[in-house]
Amino acid sequence: MFLLNPALVLIALTAGISMYAWSNRQLMDRWILSPYLVQHKQQWYRFLTSGFLHADLTHLFFNLFAFYSFSPIVLREYTERFGLGGGIGCFLLLYLGGIIVSDIPTYLRHRHDPGYRSLGASGGVSSVVFASVLFFPVAPAGAGIYIFPLPVPIQPFVFGLLYLAYSYYMSRRNADNINHDAHFYGALYGVVLSLALAPASAMAFVQKVQAYLSNLL
Numbered sequence: 442m443f444l445l446n447p448a449l450v451l452i453a454l455t456a457g458i459s460m461y462a463w464s465n466r467q468l469m470d471r472w473i474l475s476p477y478l479v480q481h482k483q484q485w486y487r488f489l490t491s492g493f494l495h496a497d498l499t500h501l502f503f504n505l506f507a508f509y510s511f512s513p514i515v516l517r518e519y520t521e522r523f524g525l526g527g528g529i530g531c532f533l534l535l536y537l538g539g540i541i542v543s544d545i546p547t548y549l550r551h552r553h554d555p556g557y558r559s560l561g562a563s564g565g566v567s568s569v570v571f572a573s574v575l576f577f578p579v580a581p582a583g584a585g586i587y588i589f590p591l592p593v594p595i596q597p598f599v600f601g602l603l604y605l606a607y608s609y610y611m612s613r614r615n616a617d618n619i620n621h622d623a624h625f626y627g628a629l630y631g632v633v634l635s636l637a638l639a640p641a642s643a644m645a646f647v648q649k650v651q652a653y654l655s656n657l658l
Contacts, residue, residue, distance in 0.1 A: 447529050448512035451536065452505050455562060459495040469494060474544055474559040480552040488548070492540030494560040508536075508566045514573040515635075522639055535634055539568025543627035547620055559620050564627030571631035574601040576639075578646050579653045598650050604628065 462469040474491035478484050495501035515535065520528030543564025551557040578598035580586075585594025588603075595603075605628060612621035636643055 446516075447532055448509065448516060452509060455493050455495075455505060456501060458493040459501050462494050463497075474547070475555075476548040476551040476557055476559075477553065477555040479548055488541045488544050489537065491544070491560045492537070492562045492565055495562070496560060500561060504562050504566050508562070508569060511570045511573045512536075514577060515569050518572075518576045519638075531638055535568050535572055535631060536565040538634065539565040539627045539630050542630045543567065543623040543625075546622045546626055550622070559623070561620070561623070563620065564623040564630070567624050567627030568631030568634070571601060571628040572635040574598060575632050575635050575642055575646055577649075579649045596653065598646075601628070 458468075462472065472487065472490035472494055474487045475484070479487055495504065512532070516528065516532050519531040519535075522528065523531055540562060541564075544559065547559055551559075574597040578601075579596055580594070585596050586600045587594050588600065605625060608621045608625035608628070612625055
């Protein structure tokens with residue numbers, strides 16, 4: 442479909458930069474999101490560069506696996522609506538914009554904390570995942586999204602609701618070192634941007650979910 446798949450290019454760049462940064466502390470320190478340095482040194486580039494860094498191999502794998510799994514759906518939808526060039530442009534706006542926008546609440550919360558650091562592509566990945574949920578909220582029979590330890594898949598729109606609720610709860614609880622705000626606001630950004638680009642997808646979403654629920658009754 443694509444002569445140069447933008448998702449694969451982003452995956453290669455993210456994996457390469459993340460692994461290189463593990464052995465290059467200077468790069469890690471220069472690119473990681475530090476709200477304090479953004480506030481006091483105006484190092485705004487960190488909003489984007491931190492999305493190409495990951496804490497370890499597990500963090501990197503799960504983010505890129507989710508991105509790889511859901512990106513074809515969104516790329517196809519965008520290119521069908523806006524053509525090849527426009528579709529790729531929208532996809533980059535979705536992913537890279539998700540990385541940046543999802544870190545704004547983190548920046549506002551921690552901009553006076555010199556010890557706080559954050560990294561990872563979770564905001565961009567969540568944007569792509571939730572754009573796909575908006576476009577395809579109902580999966581065919583026998584398909585869906587698996588959540589460990591559930592033995593059966595759940596519908597994408599159910600996953601979306603549970604994911605948002607969990608991320609919001611964990612963010613307010615603040616009991617671990619995971620940036621749940623990035624997950625939550627990245628997801629919201631993905632939905633809002635896709636609705637802005639394709640307003641008719643809102644009604645299509647409602648109709649698909651209503652049809653699914655009607656079939657259950």
